[in-house]
Amino acid sequence: MGESGLQDAALREQAAIDALPPGPSGSLSLPSRLILAAVIVVVTMAIVVHLLLVFLYLAPPNAISRQYRELVNGYIYPEFDQNWKLFAPNPLQGNITVHARAEVRTPDGSRRTTDWVSLTAKDIGRIRNNPAPSHAYQNLLRQAWDFYTKTHDAKGMAIGLRGELSEAYVRRITANRLGPRRLGGQVVKVQIYSMYTPISPPAWSDESPDTRTTYQTLPWWPVSKEDFR
Secondary structure (H helix, E strand, O other): OOHHHHHHHHHHHHHHHHOOOOOOHHHOHHHHHHHHHHHHHHHHHHHHHHHHHHHHOOOOOOOHHHHHHHHHHHHHHHOOOOOOHOOOOOOOOOOEEEEEEEEEEEOOOOEEEEOOEHHHHHHHHHHHHOOOOOOHHHHHHHHHHHHHHHHOOOOOOOOOHHHHHHHHHHHHHHOOOHOEEEEEEEEEEEEEEEEEEEEEOOOOOOOOOOOOEEEOOOOOOOOHHHHHO
């Protein structure tokens, strides 16, 4: 092949390369690349802050965790509360069933009350025969109720900030499970009651606990649109 032939081949090869679509970097405009970079930075910072606050919560008490205790607890509770009961000396040894009902305001201004609904039974129904059930149906309600009972005294009064947070958490879960509308009206209040039945010990055990079912009924809680989000 002569020199002119080589030049023609080189020109055709360069033309073929120029005809190729631009790569990933060339497919985004400058503003798009800036926005993407900003999103990556924000997400990275959010992850770092999350890991830092969780670390301060789990770490042994120190000067930093004591100084920022309110900030750390306000972020951790209730969604990121750490629960190690699987490995605790005294794991849960009873069956808890949580029921709820709603007070509904109808378009004509009257109030109606729904029947009791077993939120626990609904969760069990979603878990049974499901090879990969959602974590929300397995643990969300159970842990929220356990969180509530541990942050309230025998008279049902909230113990500090954690008690108030647990009330808001349980109320929000209940509102979402019942939904904003029932009986053709708007849900304005919710009420909860629970049943706790201790599990009988095995036949070979010398324990003799009281296995009678106990009940706990909470007062009516007003709900707002925020609780259904």
